[in-house]
Amino acid sequence: MAQFVPRRSFGVPSSVPKSYFLGHHHAAVSKLKTVLSRISLVIECRDFRLPLSTHNPILEKAVSGCPKIIVYTKHDLGSDSPGARQLLQKLHGRRALFWDKNHPSTTASLLKRLKETAYEVDSITGLCALIVGMPNVGKSTLLNALRSTGTTGRTTKVAKTGDQAGVTRKIGTSVRVVEPEERGGVGAGVYVLDSPGVFLPYVEDGETMIKISLVQGIKKGLIPDEILADYLLYKMNLWDPHLYHRYCSPTNDIHEFLLAVAKRDGKLKAGGVPDMGESAARVLSEWRKGKLGKYVLDDLSDEALQRHELMAASPPVSLNQGKKAWKEQRKENNA
Structure with a gap:
């Protein structure tokens, strides 16, 4: 019996679109620039299965100048590629975190980083962070997890989620994910804003x-x-x-x-x-x-x-x- 030989390339049909850049994507980029003055930290989400393809240079430019951490979401769904995490960690150093909604310890690690940043910023109004990323990389799910783990006695699902792109259409109001010092937290607390997913304007490949x-x-x-x-x-x-x-x-x-x-x-x-x-x-x-x-x-x-x-x-x-x-x-x- 002949040995199986897999295809070494894939023929992409000409019908495949080259973008998914919608009106609210353009509006979101413009809106991001207006809120940056009160943002102390940007949390950029990328899908761990697509660490390069879910990196959007347009978003990077829009939030340039603001300290940033990169959260690779859905890390568990790429666990059969063991070298990927080490490579990304080497590329980004301490800026890279790996998150999985089914492992609370990964949410705790991100909350710890947010608390550390809050101590460093030491703002009288608390640390305000902004979550950004491509559509459906898990931004809103991450926000809900931070809220659920970082606060007590509050509504835990504060952002609508779904298994399709475009659920979030505008920048939300700030959500407290860490209580202030008098309630067992840090400083004046930590707040996070969710934002719509923004696609690349054009994809050549x-x-x-x-x-x-x-x-x-x-x-x-x-x-x-x-x-x-x-x-x-x-x-x-x-x-x-x-x-x-x-x-x-x-x-x-x-x-x-x-x-x-x-x-x-x-x-x-x-x-x-x-x-x-x-x-x-x-x-x-x-x-x-x-x-x-x-x-x-x-x-x-x-x-x-x-x-x-x-x-x-x-x-x-x-x-x-x-x-x-x-x-x-x-x-x-x-x-």
Whole structure:
């Protein structure tokens, strides 16, 4: 029997959009600049599965000059890539923290950092921090966790959350996450503002858009589930084809793979016809739960890091150009 050989590259369909830069993204960038005068610390959230792809240079520019820590969210979903955390820690040093909503100790670590910063700032009005990041990287979930762990006797869910991009549409009011000194906390307390996710104005690489869609960073349906499942099959074959052994033997054929998923998990239409759309959605759901491997999607090789640094230093287009490109893409897709 011939040895299985995985695909070494993925052909990105031309239909994949190159941006998801909406009106409220543009408005959020402008609004961020108006609140910075009262911000002592920026908490930038990035998805640990996409540590490069969820770094937005536009946000970096908008909050430049303000002390910042980087919180890599959903850390548990990248635990099969053990070298990734060490590499990111080496890149960012003490500025990098790794967070997982299911591990309270990671929330406690961030609260400790906020308290340390509050002591250093020593403001009579308390420390005010601002959470920023790309859409659906876990900003609001993080805020709720900080509130729940850092305060007592208060409403714990203060920010609306969801498993899709665009739940938060405007900068919220400040939320106390650490009590003042007289209530067992520090100084005048610690307050955090949530903000809307802001997408990149333009993404030259279609593969990056697919990866962001896999982690639900853009609106569902902009990239068909079948394309996302095919990309995931490509990546799983490179990681370890045994990840999907419960469905079928190693294959590069997405039709064959989804057919096996439909048969095993009962994703069938009337008359027993396989429902390929439902099968693709099932694959994505299982992967997002960590049941088809917990790997970092981004390439973290030295070459990839250098390319990313160059891109971050000189983003492809300006905000206005990105907005125009997004409108043109939508017109083209609707034609």
